[in-house]
Amino acid sequence: MCNKYLRGYRKSCCCLLAAALIFSVQPVLSQQKTASEGVNVRLNQTGFYPAGPKIGIVLNSKGDDFYIQTTAKKNVYAGKLKRSIKPTFGGAYTGIADFSEFKTAGKYLLYVPGSGYSFPFEIKPSVHHNVAAASIKAYYFMRASTALKEKYAGKWSRAEGHPDTSVLIHVSAASDGRPAGAIISSPRGWYDAGDYNKYIVNSGITTSTLLSLYEDFPAYMKTVKLNIPESGNGLPDVLNEILWNLRWMLTMQDPADGGVYHKLTNVAFDKMEMPDKSLEPRYVVQKGTAATLGFAAVMAQASRVFTKFKTQLPGLADSCLIQASKAWDWAMKNPNVVYNQDAMNKQFEPKVSTGAYGDRNFKDEFIWAASELTVATQKPGFLKDINLLPDTTMPVPTWSQVKLLGYYTLLKNNKAFGPNGPKELSEIKKRLLAAADNMIAGADETAYQTVMNKFARHFGWGSNSEAANEGILLIQAYRLSPNKKYLEYALANLDYILGRNGAGYSYITGYGSKTPMHPHHRPSVADGIVEPIPGLLAGGANPGMQDGIKVPSTNPDEAYIDDDRAYAANEIAINWNAPFAYLANAIEALQTEFRKSK
Ligand SMILES: [Ca+2]
Ligand SMILES: [Ca+2]
Numbered sequence: 001m002c003n004k005y006l007r008g009y010r011k012s013c014c015c016l017l018a019a020a021l022i023f024s025v026q027p028v029l030s031q032q033k034t035a036s037e038g039v040n041v042r043l044n045q046t047g048f049y050p051a052g053p054k055i056g057i058v059l060n061s062k063g064d065d066f067y068i069q070t071t072a073k074k075n076v077y078a079g080k081l082k083r084s085i086k087p088t089f090g091g092a093y094t095g096i097a098d099f100s101e102f103k104t105a106g107k108y109l110l111y112v113p114g115s116g117y118s119f120p121f122e123i124k125p126s127v128h129h130n131v132a133a134a135s136i137k138a139y140y141f142m143r144a145s146t147a148l149k150e151k152y153a154g155k156w157s158r159a160e161g162h163p164d165t166s167v168l169i170h171v172s173a174a175s176d177g178r179p180a181g182a183i184i185s186s187p188r189g190w191y192d193a194g195d196y197n198k199y200i201v202n203s204g205i206t207t208s209t210l211l212s213l214y215e216d217f218p219a220y221m222k223t224v225k226l227n228i229p230e231s232g233n234g235l236p237d238v239l240n241e242i243l244w245n246l247r248w249m250l251t252m253q254d255p256a257d258g259g260v261y262h263k264l265t266n267v268a269f270d271k272m273e274m275p276d277k278s279l280e281p282r283y284v285v286q287k288g289t290a291a292t293l294g295f296a297a298v299m300a301q302a303s304r305v306f307t308k309f310k311t312q313l314p315g316l317a318d319s320c321l322i323q324a325s326k327a328w329d330w331a332m333k334n335p336n337v338v339y340n341q342d343a344m345n346k347q348f349e350p351k352v353s354t355g356a357y358g359d360r361n362f363k364d365e366f367i368w369a370a371s372e373l374t375v376a377t378q379k380p381g382f383l384k385d386i387n388l389l390p391d392t393t394m395p396v397p398t399w400s401q402v403k404l405l406g407y408y409t410l411l412k413n414n415k416a417f418g419p420n421g422p423k424e425l426s427e428i429k430k431r432l433l434a435a436a437d438n439m440i441a442g443a444d445e446t447a448y449q450t451v452m453n454k455f456a457r458h459f460g461w462g463s464n465s466e467a468a469n470e471g472i473l474l475i476q477a478y479r480l481s482p483n484k485k486y487l488e489y490a491l492a493n494l495d496y497i498l499g500r501n502g503a504g505y506s507y508i509t510g511y512g513s514k515t516p517m518h519p520h521h522r523p524s525v526a527d528g529i530v531e532p533i534p535g536l537l538a539g540g541a542n543p544g545m546q547d548g549i550k551v552p553s554t555n556p557d558e559a560y561i562d563d564d565r566a567y568a569a570n571e572i573a574i575n576w577n578a579p580f581a582y583l584a585n586a587i588e589a590l591q592t593e594f595r596k597s598k
Contacts, residue, residue, distance in 0.1 A: 036116030038504055038514055041097075042448075043110060045499035045512035046131055047122035050103045052594040053488050054123070057448050057500055058095035062114035066097040069109045071120055077102040081112070085445040088502065089456060089555040094447040119499070119513035125591065128494070129224075131511040132584035134535030136210070137226045138577055139241045141523070141533045142190040144198065144248075144275070152227055156533050158523065161275020162196060163187055164248075164282055167264060171348045172286040177256045186264055186284065189248030192355065193573035194520040196278055197265040200252055201339075201357040202399045202575045204294025207245055209397075209472075209578035211301050212408065213585055214238050216479070220589035234312050239305070243313075246302055249295060250323060252284065258326030259287035260295040262339045265354045272525045272564075285352060288339040290400075292331045293365035297405070299324035300372035321376060328373055328382065336362065357399060363390050364403035371406035375413045380420065388424040394435035396469035399575055407432060408476050429480060436477030439470060440489045448500055448557070450492045459556035461568055464507050464540035467493045468579035475586050487594070491587055497580060502557030503541055508580070509572075510534030518564040520571040525564050536572040537580045544568055 038045070043056040058066070061081055068077035081095035088094065097110055103123070110118035141148065141156060145164055150157040164187045171180040178184065189198045190206075214221045214236060222236045230240035253260050261284035270278040303321035306313055339358050345351040359365075367390075370382040388406075397404050407428050414425060439451050446453040451474070452467040460466070471490040478486040492500075499506040499514075506512020509519060509532045516538040517531070518524075524532035543559035545551060549566040551559040560569050 037109075038117070038119040038499075040115040041110050041112055041118040042500050042504055043118050043121060044495040045119045045121060045506040045514065047124065047127040049127060049591050049594050050105055050123055050125060052491065052591070053100045054098070054102065055449055055492070055495065055500065056097040056099070056110040056118055058097060058112050058115050059092065060115055061095035061112060063112075064095070065113060066095075066099075067111045068099055068102055069111050071107050071109060073109070073111075075111075076104070076106075076108070084447045084449075086447060088447040089557055090502075090553070092447070096449060126588060128584050128588050131498070131508055131535075132581065132588050133224050133226060134511060135508065135537065135577055135581040135584055136224065136238055136241060136535075137228070138533070138535035139190055139210075139244070139574070140226065140228045141535070142574060143244055144189050144191055144196070145187040149229070152229060155529055155531075156523070156527065158274060158527065159276035161278060162191075162282065164189075164198075164264065167282045167284055170283040170285040170350075170352070172344050173261055173284050175254060175256060178254065184251070184284065186248060186251040188244050189264070190245050190574050191275070194522055194567060194571045195269050195354065196275055196522065197263060197269075197354045198248065199263040199265075199355055199357050200249065200260055200291040201262070201294050201359065202355075202573070203245055203249055204291075204298050205397060205399050205402060205405065206574040206578045207242060207249065207298050208301055208405055209575075209582050210238060210242050211298070211305050212405075213582045214242075215301075215305055216412065216475075217586060217589040221585065224585065235309060239309070242302075246298070246320075249298065250319070252291075253295060253323055253327060254287065258292070258323075258328075258330035259334065260292040260327055260330075262286055262288045262291045263354070263357070265352060267350045268353045270522065272522050274523060274526045277526075283350075283352070286339060286344060287330075287334075287337065289331055289334055289337045289362050290339065290357075290359045290365050292327045292334070292337075293362065293369040294402070296324045296327035296331065296369040297365075297372040297402075299327065300369070300376040301409070304372075304376045324369075324373060324376070328369060331366070331369065335366075359400040361400075363387070364401050364406070368402040368406035368409075371409045374422075375409055375416065378416070380422075383422055388422060389427060392431070394431055394473075396466065396473055397579075398465075398469075404432075404473070411476070411480060432473070433477055433481055436474055436483075436486055439474065440485050443489055443492070448496065448502070450496045450500070451489050452493050452496045452501075453557060456556040459541050459543065459559065461542050461544060461546065462539045462573065462576050463542055464497055464537050465573075465576035465579050467496050467540075468537075468576070468583045471583040472579055472586075475583070475590070478590075482593075484593075484596075487587075487590060490583065491594075494583055494587055497537070497540075497583075501541070502553075502555060503560040505538075505560060505562070507538045507540055509536045509538070516562050516570060518562050518570065520564050520567040535577075537576050538562075538570050538572060539567075539576060540569065542569045 147160040174180040226237040307317040341356040474490040
């Protein structure tokens with residue numbers, strides 16, 4: 001999805017080799033005991049809610065019995081496997097171990113004679129609390145322009161990188177007031193992904209998704225403590241973390257005309273080095289319609305959220321709304337300014353080869369920004385010239401397709417409109433619920449019992465964010481119409497990401513028994529610490545191999561490799577972590593709902 005071409009790469013795997021040698025001196029018995037864990041028996045490696053659904057998937061099953069065992073291998077529950085109706089993408093049928101009716105809290109294994117054991121898992125309330133919080137804390141580790149202190153970052157503490165107080169105006173971005181080579185200050189923000197650049201388009205969907213998490217579940221999000229420098233200042237920590245990026249975004253608007261620079265970047269990707277070692281000049285480049293509308297949408301949403309914290313943040317909500325309106329005005333005057341990096345490089349020096357995030361269709365960005373501004377201002381004018389229903393598709397959001405972000409906002413603020421809401425609202429609601437119904441139809445026939453596993457096309461670049469965004473759509477539908485199936489299949493996609501999948505990985509660094517150890521992420525590669533920075537979501541299974549690194553299988557859901565060169569399957573990115581953070585925290589916030597019907 002980031003579609004970034006990389007240079008100056010070097011591999012660093014000596015640490016893993018050393019770890020493997022240490023493990024080889026462990027007693028043979030313990031090796032045998034662990035050898036079969038998680039190979040044929042796949043499930044959420046974190047665990048399950050006592051009253052929630054609990055499913056394990058068994059590959060190569062010989063019989064039809066399964067057992068839940070304590071970690072001392074004592075049987076506490078027995079059940080029968082069901083055979084999947086449809087096979088995996090590789091053509092094999094699976095055994096489905098449904099132990100939902102086993103509700104006793106504890107630590108367990110799923111055992112299937114002839115197939116082996118699952119990894120250990122827990123049954124307990126709030127079982128996802130820690131991994132959900134870690135996926136937001138991950139943004140602290142992505143902060144530019146600050147040192148990470150040991151008190152907050154533990155062994156991943158590091159020196160400050162990229163102060164970005166002296167950023168050049170690239171010739172593509174020159175204006176009367178800011179000629180090429182002029183200097184602006186644009187500090188803070190999150191590094192985008194495996195690289196150290198900052199892109200407004202991708203920051204837009206990311207920041208909005210995290211703001212929505214707070215907006216949709218404010219009571220729960222107040223309980224999520226992150227141990228970051230701002231903790232304890234009276235704001236929920238998720239908002240504290242968002243502010244680090246929001247304050248950077250605010251500096252990316254040209255105050256003279258309201259247009260927003262597409263990105264703040266080196267001219268080329270850095271080597272695989274720590275951020276403080278990267279000292280290349282930084283530029284802001286060309287203003288564009290996608291960046292400016294994304295900025296308008298996020299700032300309008302932020303004004304709505306932060307208006308409740310005027311004591312702690314005097315003036316912020318007002319500034320956000322003023323800057324959102326200025327951005328909107330620029331976009332209305334410049335409705336089709338594409339960021340075309342190749343064309344820019346033919347015209348201007350220095351050439352820029354970092355992530356392009358090029359988009360040519362702004363219908364969805366206009367819908368998103370107009371929806372946010374309408375809700376924030378309660379003025380219907382923003383929607384006047386916008387076709388809210390340009391087509392019948394309901395694509396889950398990506399950085400280049402944000403229509404549903406606008407729909408979610410309109411629907412959840414439905415009541416605020418009173419009788420003067422957009423006339424399309426009821427149709428949008430109908431389409432969202434139909435999309436959710438469509439999504440869950442047939443998921444129970446798949447080999448892994450998930451929406452994610454329905455179609456090969458779900459397994460593109462950043463497939464784990466597809467799984468998470470499907471989960472968000474189902475949760476948005478559940479909030480409109482409390483069909484328990486929506487919630488259960490949202491949870492099933494969380495189970496997918498945390499281990500019930502074709503690759504057998506829990507795709508979040510540091511959470512689960514088999515997790516990515518070599519994400520394509522510069523600090524994780526360069527810091528000399530064996531464990532990668534925790535709470536990061538790997539892109540996931542993707543048979544495309546755009547990086548040229550061979551994956552062990554090209555079956556779509558198995559096409560994953562834990563290799564730090566494999567940016568097509570194993571990069572991390574802020575726009576992938578955000579939907580995971582939404583899904584995992586939303587499921588935690590809604591966990592008591594599982595008790596109600598069963
Ligand atoms: Ca678009
Ligand atoms: Ca490392």
